[in-house]
Amino acid sequence: MSRSPERSGQKRLVLEDRLKAWWIAPAIFGLFTLIYFTGFIFSNEVMEGLDTRMEYYRGKESAAEKIADLAPENWDRYLGGTPISGFRQPKYFPLYPIYVFTTFHRYLGWRYFFATFFAGLFTYHCARGMRLRRSTSILAGFGYASSPTLLTFIYPGQEGKMLAMAALPLMVCALDRIIDTRKPLHTFVLGAGVAAGIYTPHLQMLYYALIGLGIYFVVRLVQTYLEERDVRAATVRTALAAGGIVLGLAVGATGTFPAYEYTKTESRRAGDKGQGVSLEYAQSWSLHPEEIASLLIPEFVHFFKPQERQNLYWGRNALKLNAEYFGIAIVFFAAMAIARTRTDKRVLPHLLVAAIAMAFALGSHTPVFLFFYHFVPGMNVLRTPGMIAFLFAFPAVLLAATAINRLLDNQTDVDGSRIRLFGGISCVLFLIVAVTPDTILSLWNSLFWSDIPGDKLQVAKQNLHSLSTGAWLGSLWLAALTGLTILRIRKRIPAQTFLLLLLPILLIDTWRINKQFLKYVNPDRFPDPDVYIPQTLGIxxxxxxxxxxxxxxxxxxxxxxxxxxxxxxxxxxxxxxxxxxxxxxxxxxxxxxxxxxxxxxxxxxxxxxxxxxxxxxxxxxxxxxxxxxxxxxxxxxxxxxxxxxxxxxxxxxRNALPFFYLATDAIRVGDEDQALQALTSARLDPTRQVILEQEAPLQLAGVQPTGRVVVDAFNERQGIVRLNVRSDQNSLLVVSQNFHPYWSAAVDGQPVEILRANYVWQAVPLPAGNHSVTLTYQDSLAVVCRWISLISTILLIAGLVFFTRGNRDSRT
Structure with missing residues (x-):
């Protein structure tokens, strides 16, 4: 008598029992990440990243210097003088201790490593929170951690984005647990996830993540309320979720609010002359229909191939250094899950997040982005809406996991005929693309991009072979996925066999994209400046x-x-x-x-x-x-x-004007445009004149200045300058660093106004005589935020410890 693969309930649970120990999941994802980054872990090489540049000498200072750098700083002479107090604060990210013992680029490699590891582990816990099997949850973790949506950010050198993406599953998991259990512990977990996202320190990715969390929470809250009709329970859930977000923002206050204020008021994106002043700027680097098609066949619009240094991207953006693709297997099973939107309440929240994120990413192609641009604070100074792609990749992974879980549970309501029809039609469509890529390209452009530039069209035609190859592979994967699913529905293969056959399809399909973005470099091939150009650096x-x-x-x-x-x-x-x-x-x-x-x-x-x-x-x-x-x-x-x-x-x-010097005359202009043009005017004598945008507060002689400026102290980190000045005439003391409203000046102990001079610099009015001048940088917002971050961090740690112990005691 034959024995059904599902006959023995004990046999069906063998794999689940083996995955039950708490350390199994971390070990699995640790091993997976170790294999993925073998070329980095077991060598002295680093991963090439464009934004991280090739300055391989960085981070060679002593551990003591790196620890001392943890102290808050206010100002830096970087780029004319920069308010560091208004910068993001990556040094407070929990991985920073690694940097103390290694170089900067090796530290970046570890950030890539842990971003991948935590993306997998947190997705596992998120799927477990959705009551999915451990085996399914591990597969979901592999799906997100191996997705090109995440890993292709390595070559652009954007590890901050990857870490923010890795924090998303933790925050979603905490929200789910808040709704399901209403326990305060998960409020503190949510706060930890938000704070980690802040210090990644990619604030824009965190902002997008918080928008996704908000949509997800509202949908789940409404679903739960409609089931329970309990206003008090809904209020408690809302308070706990809001408390977690507020706590996370408080812990990350020093890396959030000063940076937001600076971005809005003084950075390159601020004001009516800055970059963030138009809808066109905000929509730049959005996704387009071609990128959406590449979610199915990544070679459709393609990308820049780092290994070959070859550009095959023909889309509407200037270039493409990453891929939004997250695997045909995830798309296949996510589509199965979407078909159950009415009967499985877990589907709708993720589906809405993914749909809204995709519409937002399409920028000018949908009205969704316009709504966010006009009504959501801060959106008008951001760009690159395509960056939100992780908000439809991660929900797709969880949707796929719910469909796979149903197959593993052998639920009888899965319609095999519909799967055959869906898989068969999909395979046929992919085969049509594979056989006639030139016809598909012509049809696509006639429908979606009739005015494609000639140079783009030429690249697209050169890409036809890659498109055909990608379509052939896609049809192969779809045929295999359809066959495996039918076999599982008919109980021809057991659950663990189905999983073991599905996993290589998932990993091979994503690896063929990811491997092109993992480029290793030996830093020893690039000598430090003091070795390469010692005389130049020495001078x-x-x-x-x-x-x-x-x-x-x-x-x-x-x-x-x-x-x-x-x-x-x-x-x-x-x-x-x-x-x-x-x-x-x-x-x-x-x-x-x-x-x-x-x-x-x-x-x-x-x-x-x-x-x-x-x-x-x-x-x-x-x-x-x-x-x-x-x-x-x-x-x-x-x-x-x-x-x-x-x-x-x-x-x-030798004619460069000094950092500190005296001027005895001023040219008054009406606005900043005139000031910029006046800097290069032939009638300006920079050795004695400055450009002012307001009247000088004292009478200037206009003669050649005589006097002396002696620097008594210049602590740029803290923002303190002390000068002893002898001026033989009424003068303006010009300080060749950027004007910023947080700087104040005192002459002989009396406060005086700092003027904006020469378009960018500072000037302090001085009457004739000997004077003691002190300039002080004071960012009151940053000081308050530092205290808020410190106190909130203590509260967060205490809350996690207290409620974790309480949770263990209740289980006991």
Whole structure:
């Protein structure tokens, strides 16, 4: 007599029993992550990331210096002077202790590692909270942790996004437990998840996660209320959930509210002259129909392939350095789950989150983004709505898990004929794409993008072979998934066999995308600046004057100890006016306005210029004498070439204005646009004049200034400057660092107003005589937030310990 695979209930539970110990899930995801990052773990290599750059000398300072850096800081001379108190605070993320014992890029590798590990583990716990099997929950963890939606952020170097994505399952799990149990413990878990998201420190990803949490909670709360009709229970759930969010924001206060205030008021995104001022800016880097099609066939619109350095992306954005794909298996089973929206209450909350997130990600293609832009605070200074893709990837994983769980439980209401029909139609569609990719491309563009630019169309045609290959693979996976599902419905294979056959399909399908974004680099191949260009670095660092260095082509690496005028990477927290001034400098250089370029260099305190030999011709027009004739290069008076090594030229500019100097005349302009233009005016004498946007509060003589400025103290970290000044005339003391409203000044102990001078700098009015001048940076909001974070962190830890012990006691 034959024996059914499901005949023995004990046999059906063997796998579940083996996964029962608390340490099994962490061990499984630890092993999975270890295998994925073997090339990093067992070598000295690091993972290449564009945003993390190739400055492999970073993080080689002592452990004591790194620990000391944990103390809060206010200001930095970085990029003309930057309010660090208004920056995000990644050093307070729980993984920071790893950095104390390794270099910066090795630390980043560990952040990638733990983002993947926690994405899997937290998804497991989230699925368990939905009352899914342990085996199903582990499969769900693999689905999210291995998804290209998460792992392809490695090559762009965006580990902060990955960590924020990893925190999402923890927060969803805590919300579920709050609704199901109404226990305070889960309020503190939710708070921990929100705080971790803040210090990742990708605040935009956390913001999107909180929006998703809000939608999810509202749907679940309404569902629960309609079942119970208990107002008091609904109120308790709301209070516990709101308490968790508030607690998390309080713990992360120092990394949230000062950064939000700075972004809205002073950063490059602020004001009517900043970047975040238009719907067009906010919609930039959204997804388009082509990217949605790539959720089924990732090669459809494709992406930049890091391993081959080959661009196959032909979509509407400028480039594509990641993929939103999360696996055809997840899409297949998620579709099965969606078919049960009416009968399974777990489906609707995740489905709505995914649908709203996808509509939002499509930017101008749907009205959803417009609603958020106009009515949700902060959306008008953000961009890249496509970044929200993780909010439809993660729900899709959980939806797929619910469908798989039903198959494992062998529930009899699963309709095999519908599965055959759905799988068969899907396979046929994929095969049509595989056989006729050129026809599909033409049809697609006629329907969705009739005015596709010629260069994009050319790339799309070059991509047809990859599209055909991806479609063939997709049809193969769909056929296998359909067959496995039918066999399971008919009880031809046991639950554990179904899982063991499903897992490699899931992992192989996502690995073929992920492997292209895992690029390892040996940092020893890139010597530190003090080894590569020791003479250049030695000259700059031995100069005791406060000064700046400009690398106009961004092709020379200098350590963070060098005060650079500009950087060659995207810095969202640069002060808006300084960003505009340095862009104006590049425009002047590129347009050949050499006198104007040189004048602005002097005003910006640029004493050194470093550039690679192959780019030096582009810089020379600003440095050569205006009277030069013939082919021989004659540098301007005050400009000298002081070093040439390893193809790097270093020039010294002795005409750069000092960091602190006196001016005895002012040119008054009406607004900031006029101020920027006046900086390069031929009638401006920068050695004695400054540009003001208000009247000077004292009478200025207009003569050549005489006097002396002695620096008594300059603690840039704390934001304290003490100067002893002798001014022989009424003067303006110019401080060549960015004007910021949190700076205050006192002359001989009496407060005075700091004026905005030369568009970006500070000026303190001084009457003739000897004076003691003190400038102090005070960010009251940051100070309050630091105290809130400290107190809330203590409360969070105490609450977790207390309620965890109470929960264990109640179980006992």
């Amino acid at each position: 700059i660092e031995s100069d005791t004057d406060y000064h700046r260095t400009w690398i106009p082509a961004g092709d020379v690496q200098l350590p963070e100890s060098v005060d650079l005028v500009t950087v060659d990477y995207h810095e969202p927290f640069i002060l808006r006016r300084y960003d505009r001034a340095t862009k104006h400098l590049m425009q002047l250089l590129q347009s050949g306005q050499r006198n104007e370029t040189y004048q602005l260099l002097n005003i910006l305190n640029v004493k050194y210029l470093a550039i690679a030999a192959q780019k030096v011709q582009g810089l020379l027009p600003a440095l050569v004498s205006p009277e030069q004739t013939g082919e021989e290069v004659t540098l301007r008076p005050g400009i000298e070439a002081v070093a040439t090594e390893r193809n790097v030229y270093l020039f010294r500019n």
